[in-house]
Amino acid sequence: MNKKVFLVEDDSAISDIYKAIMEKSDLDVEVFSMGQDIIKAVKLIGKDGGNTPDIILLDLILPDMNGLDILKEIKTNESSKDIKVFILTNQSDVDFGEIVVRPDKIVTKANITPTQLVDVIKEELK
Numbered sequence: 837m838n839k840k841v842f843l844v845e846d847d848s849a850i851s852d853i854y855k856a857i858m859e860k861s862d863l864d865v866e867v868f869s870m871g872q873d874i875i876k877a878v879k880l881i882g883k884d885g886g887n888t889p890d891i892i893l894l895d896l897i898l899p900d901m902n903g904l905d906i907l908k909e910i911k912t913n914e915s916s917k918d919i920k921v922f923i924l925t926n927q928s929d930v931d932f933g934e935i936v937v938r939p940d941k942i943v944t945k946a947n948i949t950p951t952q953l954v955d956v957i958k959e960e961l962k
Contacts (some may be wrong), residue, residue, distance in 0.1 A: 838862050838863060838864040839862075839864065839890040839898075839920075839961050840862050840863075840864045840887065840888065840889040840890050840891075841858060841863050841864065841865045841866070841889060841891050841892075841893060841955075841957065842866050842868060842874060842877065842889040842891075842892040842893070842935055843855065843858075843865055843868065843889065843893045844868045844869075844871070844874045844892065844894045844895055844903070844906065844912075845867065845893070845895045845924065846868065846869045846895060846897075846898050846899055847895075848869070848887075849913075850924070850945070851869070853894075853950055854950050854953070857951055858897070858950075858953055858954055858957070859951075859960075860957070861954045863928060863954065863957065866887075866889070866895070867947045868894045869898075869899075870898060870899060870900050870901075870905070871900045871902075871905070871906050872900055872901065873900025873927075874892070874894075874906055875901075875906060875909055876918045878909060878910050878913055879913065879915075881915040881916050881919075882915035883914075883915075888915075888919070889919060890919070890920070890961050891920045891921070891957055891960065891961060892910060892918065892920070892921045892922070892923065892937070893922050893943075893953075893957075894906060894907060894910075894921055894922065894923055894924060895905045895923075895924055895925060896923060896927060896930065897925070897927075898926045898941065903923065903925075906912070907921060907923070907937055907939060908937050911938075912937065912938035916961045919944075920935045920940045920941075920960060920961075921937055921939045921940055921945050921957075922939060922940060922941045922942070922944045922957075922960075923939045923941070923943065924943050924953075925942065925943075925944065925945065926944060926946050927937070927944075930942060940960070941956070941960070943956065945949040
C-alpha cells in the first residue's frame, strides 16, 4: 500500500513538480493550496470518509492562513496529532514565537531537490 502525503502548497508550479516526482516514487499525494482546505481535511481524519495521511508537507506562507496556525491545529487535534508534519519553506529562520507545538522536520525548499525530498520522506516513513 502506498504511503499517503498531504502537500500544502499554494504555488501550483511547485506543487505540480513535487506531486509528479512523489507519484513516480509510489507516494499517494493530495494537494491543498489553501489553509482552510487542509484544516477541513484534518478535521475529517478518523471520521466517515476522512483519509489519514502518513505525512503532511506544510508551506508556511499561504494566501488565507499562516502555516504555523495550521501546524498548531494539526498537532492539537486528537485525530491528527501523531501525523508527521514537515514544514516546507524558503524561510531560512522560522520563528515559532509562542507556539508550543513543533514540526517533525523543517525542510528548506531551496536546499533540496524534489527527488531528495522524496528520499527524506521515505526514510522518515520506514
